[in-house]
Amino acid sequence: MKCRFFLLDVNEAHDAEKPTVRLWGVDDEGHRIAILATQIKPYFYIVPAKNVELKSIRERLLKSHGESIETAQVTEEGKKLLGQERTVLKVTCSDYEAVNRYSREIPRLLVGAQCYEQDIRLSVRYIIDYTLTPCGWNQCDVDEADLGGLRVNRAYVASSVVASVRKEEDEAPKLRVMGFSLLTASERGSAKAERDPVRAIAAVTNSGESRTFVNEGDNDSAALNEFAFFVNQFDPDIIVGFENNRLDWPYLIERAKLRNVRLNVGRDGSDPHSSLFGHVSVAGRANLDVADIAGGFPEIKVKTIENFAKYLQVSSARKITTIEEFDRFKLWTEKLGRERLLQDVHLRAQVSLELAEATINFPMQLSTLTGLTLDQVVAAAVGFRVDSYIMREAWLQGELIPPRNEQPFFTYRGAIVLEPKTGVHENVAVLDFTSMYPSLMEKYNLSPDTFVKPSEKALEDSVFVIPDVGYKFRKKPDGFYRTVIRALLTQRKKVKVELETLEEKSTRHKVLRERERALKIITNACYGYAGWVGARWYVREVAESAAALGRDTITKTISKADSLELPIIYGDTDSIFVQNDPEKIKELTAWAKRELDLEIRVAHKYVRVLFTEAMKRYAGLQPDGTLDIVGLEVVRGDWSDISRQVQERVLESILLDRSTENAVQHVRTTIRRLQNGEVPIADLTIRKTLTKPIEDYQVRSPHVEVAKKLLKQGWYLAVGDKISYVITKGKGKLFEKAEPYAQVKQDQVDVEYYLENQVKPAAMRILELFGVSEKQLAD
DNA sequence: GCTGACTGCCTACCT
């Protein structure tokens, strides 16, 4: 029989006798299903040195591995190695161990031979080889099988190879989603799993169920058991939480281990386990961390669940309040406090669920596009998303997938940034080259397989010579990156065309909008990927050439604008800010299309725009009356709110009201409030991220010293955490006066510091352009 | 012993 299913998760069955890939999903009728596929066996390729007789290799190989002839099968296959057609040996093994054993021995056994694709896991292999569509519909012939302990409605054995059903318009089935959140509290510092029991676990489902498993005493076994039972009973397809990968799951796993409780919430009965991209994986389900999704919203500076909820305006957003970790234990010991905590943990689960539902379309499209499962694609960094996407492309083209190997790293010259014309400019247009780097890579065929090594000879006419760096790339045939980028650009164009024809509210429009975003993200990351040492297709010269062509492009464009007498105010990488002169802009755009074969679009229009002397920092008034603030303190997460607010008001006064006087007045008022102790501590807090382990820091800086203090007090801190501190009165260096913000009282604040090093500099950065002196602020 | 110029570390930003 045929089974058509929406693919949610893929893993390997380690308990099976032979290598088995398990596909988890939801079928046409809404049944949760598992398909066991044993058609595929682990394999790898051997690329022998050139001019070596393959037959003899094959025989030598089988002879030297006498004991394993039965376990390996060697066949010849035509593949490409960086575009070069090669006949290679495919070694199919009975298990992984054999893959590892043979692929390690082969270079010793056969001089000059190299192994490929031995690092690709079977589950990945399956998705690639059969072009499966995660978060999409797939089908295959199946035979019904015994459930064998799997927690699904139907288990099957695949009797044919699984294939994706290319019907991307099809909606996802109705999926069961569960949000959860953990409450912990400790008498001193952060709760530690080895010491402090779970206080409560809240779970909320998208079918309206809501449970909170409370543990009042020291023994949390019951709460853990009940939670695991509830998960299995509700049987979610998607599990979400906020920072659940980093905090909730590891804590639960550790407590379960201590209490000897099974957290067997996987659909195969397994426990959650840490997985490939530093996330926690639950077999057969997609466990997602909403914090990872929040990471894709750079406009949210401090990635808390509260901020994310407010930003997206999910329905429970206004109910959510912040309870400091500092206050939690005390609240837990009080009756009312405990009620509040329980309400809070429930709300967090609820908000996680709402946030996931509001944002999940994009990761789903990204999953379909890249071939990573939903949980993986959410957890994976950009580089690995591109990696996954192009591995599939490589396989489709018969190109061998190179390993991810360690290599030396050199930086190279990047983009050009222009010195801005300082001051206020009226009526300005920002012109952008659309997808400049990928377009240049495509146009000049920049690719590892077309790159002409300095030692190689090439006919002058047959190559592109890259300006400035002098690298050469063959014009023919199409390079690997060219085919990849072309495919991405074409797909995106197609999606855009279809979007035009759709109702904005239709489901398909929503899906395609996210699909277009996914295509855009992957396309634009190709340049960075090519220059990333971790990339499988890393060739520095490719990225370096793209950067050089970018500089050439923007330089030529500036010359052209000059010759058109179109004044340029500023420019960065692939954009130039010019006087909004539609006629001349039209001419420039036409020139770019004709001479450079690149598209320029008007990305922004500013009624007025203000530049300080610095690059990458400006503020513009948009036609709709809102300010677009770039690079300045207002948009930086490491300045106190009071300085950001004052600078924003200054910019508003100047750009919107055109009144320096109002700006100055506002600064004076703020200074007075500060001096009177009327500015709350929260607005004085400075946040900085810990970017490495404490012991790796070479200097003593405020946030590092505060982090040390917190660690000493027993708080749990990890790389990536934001340290919030306030500068207090006292003697010495700033790092000696910085204190954890939750522990500072109003009268301890070093008002002088906030005046001289926060508020005044932020305000003066703008005001000094208008001849305002610092003295005038004090009046 | 203090001051100011300068350097390097560090974070967060821009395209």
Added chain:
DNA sequence: ACAGGTAGGCAGTCAGCG
């Protein structure tokens, strides 16, 4: 753990200084 380019704060060093 996609790239390089840039701003700007703070700590620390060191020359110069009656």
